[in-house]
Amino acid sequence: MLRIGVDVGGTNTDAALLDGDSVAAAVKTPTTADVTTGIRAALAALIENAGEQARSARAVVIGTTHFVNAVVERKRLNRVSAVRLCLPASHALPPFVDWPADLRELVRQDVFLLPGGYEVDGREIAPFDVRTMEDIARRIADSGVSAVAISGVFSALRNEQERRAREIIDRFCPGIQITLSSELGRTGLLERENVALLNASLFELARKTVAAFKDAISGSGLDAQLFLTQNDGTVMRADAAEQAPVLCFSSGPTNSMRGAALLSGCSDAIVVDVGGTTSDIGMLVNGFPRNANGVVEVGGVRTLFRMPDVLCLGLGGGSRIRTDPFRLGPDSVGYRLIEEARVFGGDVLTATDLAVARGRIAIGDRALVADLPEQLLAEFESETRAMLEDGIESMKTKAGDIPVIAVGGGAFLLPDRLAGVSEVLFVKHHDVANAVGAAMAQISGEVDRVFSGVERDKAIHAATEEARDRAVLAGADPQTLETIDVEDLPLAYMPGGARRVRVRVAGELEAL
Amino acid sequence: MSWILQAEDLAPIALGCAMLGSGGGGDTHCAIILLGELIRQGHRIPIVDPAHLATEEVILTVGYVGAPIVLAEKLLSGGEIVSAIDAMRDRLGRPIDALIASEIGGLNGMVPLIASAMTGLPVVDADGMGRAFPRGDQVTFSIYGHSSVPAVVAGEGGEVVIITAASNARSEELTRALSVQMGSKAFSIEYPLSGEDVRRHAIPRTLSLARAIGRAISGTIGAEARFEALASMLDRQWGIATRRLFAGRITACSRDTRGGFDRGMIEIAQSGTDGQLMRIAFQNEFLVAYRDDALIATTPDIISIVDADTFHPIHSEGIRYGQQVEVLAIEAPALLKTAEALHMVGPRAFGHDCDFQPIAALPA
Structure with a gap:
C-alpha cells in the first residue's frame, strides 16, 4: 500500500511517498508560518514529483512539532481544570504547583482535590466519593471550562477511580474533553499529572490542527486517511491524536530514527540526525527509539511519560565557526545558510563551509573556501569528532562498538570513522529520513x-x-x-x- | 550563628543535601516546592546554632521513613507531622523546644524545615549523621548511647503509634514495619534529646554546610572552577578535606535488591585504552571506592558521584552506563571516625573486609 509521510520541522517540511519499504519519491519544501499551507505545498510538490501514483496513497502520516511548540511558546493553549483523587494524602502540593508561573496563569482554571487514590499495594487510600465528585462536576459545568485532567495517587497501578470520575464528569459536562493521567503517564504523581494537564491544555489546538490537516489532504486532491506520528515511533489515527496530542511531542527525532532504520536496513544502531542548528542522537532498539526512563522537561514542566531518549548537541550544518580562538557554535545561521554561508557567497563561516573545503560534500562554490588553512580544518575535524564520540558513548547502554546511521540535511558532517563505532552508515534519502519514518x-x-x-x-x-x-x-x-x-x-x-x-x-x- | 531560612536558600540546601547524601537519601524536588510555598505563605523558619541551645531544652529527631516510589506518589503534605509532635509532647509531658534532622543527606535533611513551618518550632543547625546511611539507628545519637525511645510513628491517615521500652535496633525494625503498614510512608520522631546531648553528639552546623556546598557548586561554571570553589571553601571555612578521586565514564553498574536495600557495584573508566579504573560498592549510599584495585576511600567519608559538567550529585539509583562523571570525597566529621562510630558505620558494618581509610591522608 502506498503511504505518504510528512514531517513538519522548524525550517523544512519534508514529504515522502513510500511503496512498501521503498521510497518512490521525496521532496523538501520550506515550512510556512501557517503550517497547513506548508503541508499543502509539500503534498503538491510530492504529487508533481511522483506523478499520478501518489494520488492512490490511502494514508497520509504527519509528524509535527506544533503541539510541543505551543507549550514552549505559551500560545494557543486552552484553560484546564484539575481533579485529583488523593485525600487525605498529597494535598499540600496541588496540581500546577511546580509549573512556571507564566504557563500556570495561562492554563489553570480550577483545582479540585477529593478523597481517593491507592496505596502502593493496590488498597484504596479512601473510597471513591460519588456525592463529592458529582458536586465537583457541577462546578466544572458551571465554569464553562473546555478541558479537565483527572489524576489519582498510584493510578498508574490501578485506575478504576479515575475512570469513575470521568464517567461522572462526562455525564454532567457533555462535550468536555477529559484526560486521565493513568492513560498517558508513569509512576510519579506530579509528573504524570503534568502530562495530563498539558494534554488537556492542547485540546482545542489539537481539534483545529487535525481539521486543518484533513483540509490540506482533501485540498490536495488526495483521498487518504490522516494519521499523526507519536513519540514511540508508531502512528495513531487523527481521532486518537486529538485525544492525546502530548503523544506527538517528540515526533521529529522519532521519525528520523524510524526512517534511518528503514533506509539502512539496520534495526539496532545509534542514529545521528544532523540538522541546521543541532544534532539529535538516539538509540534504535528493534527498529524503535529507546524510551527515556527519567523526567523530561517540556516548556519548563516536569513530565514522565513515553518519550524517546534523545541527546541534543549544538552541531548543525549552519553552526558558526570562530577562528581566533577556534570555536564551534553553539549559534547557527539556521535556515539562512543558503544566503550567509561562505560557499553560497555570504560572509559567515559555517560548519558546512568547512565540510565543503574538506571535500566531504559538493555544494555551493568550493573556490570560495579554498583559502581556509589546513590547521583550521584539522581543528574542526577533531572538535566534531570529540563531540560526536562523546555523545554516542553516553547514549549506549553497554560497552562495545555499534553502528551509527547518519541522517538529516547535515549528515555529511559525520566522519567516516568514529571511536566506539563499528561503521558509519550513510544512506540514500538521508535528508528526508524523517518523512520516510513518518510514512512507515x-x-x-x-x-x-x-x-x-x-x-x-x-x-x-x-x-x-x-x-x-x-x-x-x-x-x-x-x-x-x-x-x-x-x-x-x-x-x-x-x-x-x-x-x-x-x-x-x-x-x-x-x-x- | 542562628538564621532565618529564606526562599533562595532552598535550592543550594537541596543540592548540598544531595552531595552529603553520598548517593543515598530521598529526592528533594517536592521539599523545595513545598517549602517555597510555605515561605511564600509567610511561615518563618528559624535555624538555631547548636551552641546556643540551653542544657535542659527538649529536642526531637525527625524524618520520613518509606520507599522512594511511594514518596513520588503520596506527596509530602505534613498533616501527620503536627499530630506526631503533639503525641510526643503529651508523652514526654514537657514542651518541645526544637527539631533536628536524623540525617542531613537527601530529603530528610529538609524535613525538619517543613515540620518547623507546620509547628513554629525552630530547627537545630545539625543532624545525627552528617550524611545519609541506610539504617535509622546509624546515627551519632545511637552510637553515643542515647535511647531512641519513646519514638512516634505517624501515617497520613491520622494514625499515631508510640514505641516505648525497645532497644534502638528493635525500635528501628518496628518503625520500618509500621511504615509499611501505613502505606510505606511514615513520619518518625525518635531520640528525644536534651540541649546538652545535641551540643555533645550531633554533627554541628550541617544545614549551613549543605547551603555552603550548594552555593559553591552553583556559583561558578566548569568542572575545574566548581571543584576549586568547593574544596577551598570547605578547607578554609570548615577545615574539611575534599579530594577529587577520579574522572571518567560509567562503564558498568550491577544491582541487586535484597532486604529492602539496593546493593551493587559501579565501574568507572578513564578515557583511552590504558586509563585507570575505579570501582565503587554501594548499598543505597556509595560505601567503598577502589582505584585499580587499591582501596582509596571508604565510609564514613562521603563518596559522591557528580555530573562532570554541572557537579550535581547523581543518586545511586540514577547511575547509568555512559554517564561522564567525577568522583569526589568529602571528609567525614570527627564524631563518625571514633572506634565506637566505625563499629556502626565503618566499612565492616556493611560487610566489607577492610578498615576505614581516611581520605584526608591522601595527597591533595
Whole structure:
C-alpha cells in the first residue's frame, strides 16, 4: 500500500511517498508560518514529483512539532481544570504547583482535590466519593471550562477511580474533553499529572490542527486517511491524536530514527540526525527509539511519560565557526545558510563551509573556501569528532562498538570513522529520513497492568493478547503484528505474587 | 550563628543535601516546592546554632521513613507531622523546644524545615549523621548511647503509634514495619534529646554546610572552577578535606535488591585504552571506592558521584552506563571516625573486609 509521510520541522517540511519499504519519491519544501499551507505545498510538490501514483496513497502520516511548540511558546493553549483523587494524602502540593508561573496563569482554571487514590499495594487510600465528585462536576459545568485532567495517587497501578470520575464528569459536562493521567503517564504523581494537564491544555489546538490537516489532504486532491506520528515511533489515527496530542511531542527525532532504520536496513544502531542548528542522537532498539526512563522537561514542566531518549548537541550544518580562538557554535545561521554561508557567497563561516573545503560534500562554490588553512580544518575535524564520540558513548547502554546511521540535511558532517563505532552508515534519502519514518506508519497497541495470583507466562500472554486487540482496533493488520517490548516487574511489596506487565506490539497499517 | 531560612536558600540546601547524601537519601524536588510555598505563605523558619541551645531544652529527631516510589506518589503534605509532635509532647509531658534532622543527606535533611513551618518550632543547625546511611539507628545519637525511645510513628491517615521500652535496633525494625503498614510512608520522631546531648553528639552546623556546598557548586561554571570553589571553601571555612578521586565514564553498574536495600557495584573508566579504573560498592549510599584495585576511600567519608559538567550529585539509583562523571570525597566529621562510630558505620558494618581509610591522608 502506498503511504505518504510528512514531517513538519522548524525550517523544512519534508514529504515522502513510500511503496512498501521503498521510497518512490521525496521532496523538501520550506515550512510556512501557517503550517497547513506548508503541508499543502509539500503534498503538491510530492504529487508533481511522483506523478499520478501518489494520488492512490490511502494514508497520509504527519509528524509535527506544533503541539510541543505551543507549550514552549505559551500560545494557543486552552484553560484546564484539575481533579485529583488523593485525600487525605498529597494535598499540600496541588496540581500546577511546580509549573512556571507564566504557563500556570495561562492554563489553570480550577483545582479540585477529593478523597481517593491507592496505596502502593493496590488498597484504596479512601473510597471513591460519588456525592463529592458529582458536586465537583457541577462546578466544572458551571465554569464553562473546555478541558479537565483527572489524576489519582498510584493510578498508574490501578485506575478504576479515575475512570469513575470521568464517567461522572462526562455525564454532567457533555462535550468536555477529559484526560486521565493513568492513560498517558508513569509512576510519579506530579509528573504524570503534568502530562495530563498539558494534554488537556492542547485540546482545542489539537481539534483545529487535525481539521486543518484533513483540509490540506482533501485540498490536495488526495483521498487518504490522516494519521499523526507519536513519540514511540508508531502512528495513531487523527481521532486518537486529538485525544492525546502530548503523544506527538517528540515526533521529529522519532521519525528520523524510524526512517534511518528503514533506509539502512539496520534495526539496532545509534542514529545521528544532523540538522541546521543541532544534532539529535538516539538509540534504535528493534527498529524503535529507546524510551527515556527519567523526567523530561517540556516548556519548563516536569513530565514522565513515553518519550524517546534523545541527546541534543549544538552541531548543525549552519553552526558558526570562530577562528581566533577556534570555536564551534553553539549559534547557527539556521535556515539562512543558503544566503550567509561562505560557499553560497555570504560572509559567515559555517560548519558546512568547512565540510565543503574538506571535500566531504559538493555544494555551493568550493573556490570560495579554498583559502581556509589546513590547521583550521584539522581543528574542526577533531572538535566534531570529540563531540560526536562523546555523545554516542553516553547514549549506549553497554560497552562495545555499534553502528551509527547518519541522517538529516547535515549528515555529511559525520566522519567516516568514529571511536566506539563499528561503521558509519550513510544512506540514500538521508535528508528526508524523517518523512520516510513518518510514512512507515506502523500501528501499536500497549497494555500496562498489574496482575495478581497469575503465573508469569500467563500474565504476559494475557497482556500480549490484549495489546494485539488494541493494535487491531487502532487499525493494524493482525497478520503483521510483532511484540516489540515486554517488561515484567515483580512487585515485591504486594501480596499474592503480584507483577506489573507492560507489553507493546506493532504492525503494518491494515489496507484501507 | 542562628538564621532565618529564606526562599533562595532552598535550592543550594537541596543540592548540598544531595552531595552529603553520598548517593543515598530521598529526592528533594517536592521539599523545595513545598517549602517555597510555605515561605511564600509567610511561615518563618528559624535555624538555631547548636551552641546556643540551653542544657535542659527538649529536642526531637525527625524524618520520613518509606520507599522512594511511594514518596513520588503520596506527596509530602505534613498533616501527620503536627499530630506526631503533639503525641510526643503529651508523652514526654514537657514542651518541645526544637527539631533536628536524623540525617542531613537527601530529603530528610529538609524535613525538619517543613515540620518547623507546620509547628513554629525552630530547627537545630545539625543532624545525627552528617550524611545519609541506610539504617535509622546509624546515627551519632545511637552510637553515643542515647535511647531512641519513646519514638512516634505517624501515617497520613491520622494514625499515631508510640514505641516505648525497645532497644534502638528493635525500635528501628518496628518503625520500618509500621511504615509499611501505613502505606510505606511514615513520619518518625525518635531520640528525644536534651540541649546538652545535641551540643555533645550531633554533627554541628550541617544545614549551613549543605547551603555552603550548594552555593559553591552553583556559583561558578566548569568542572575545574566548581571543584576549586568547593574544596577551598570547605578547607578554609570548615577545615574539611575534599579530594577529587577520579574522572571518567560509567562503564558498568550491577544491582541487586535484597532486604529492602539496593546493593551493587559501579565501574568507572578513564578515557583511552590504558586509563585507570575505579570501582565503587554501594548499598543505597556509595560505601567503598577502589582505584585499580587499591582501596582509596571508604565510609564514613562521603563518596559522591557528580555530573562532570554541572557537579550535581547523581543518586545511586540514577547511575547509568555512559554517564561522564567525577568522583569526589568529602571528609567525614570527627564524631563518625571514633572506634565506637566505625563499629556502626565503618566499612565492616556493611560487610566489607577492610578498615576505614581516611581520605584526608591522601595527597591533595
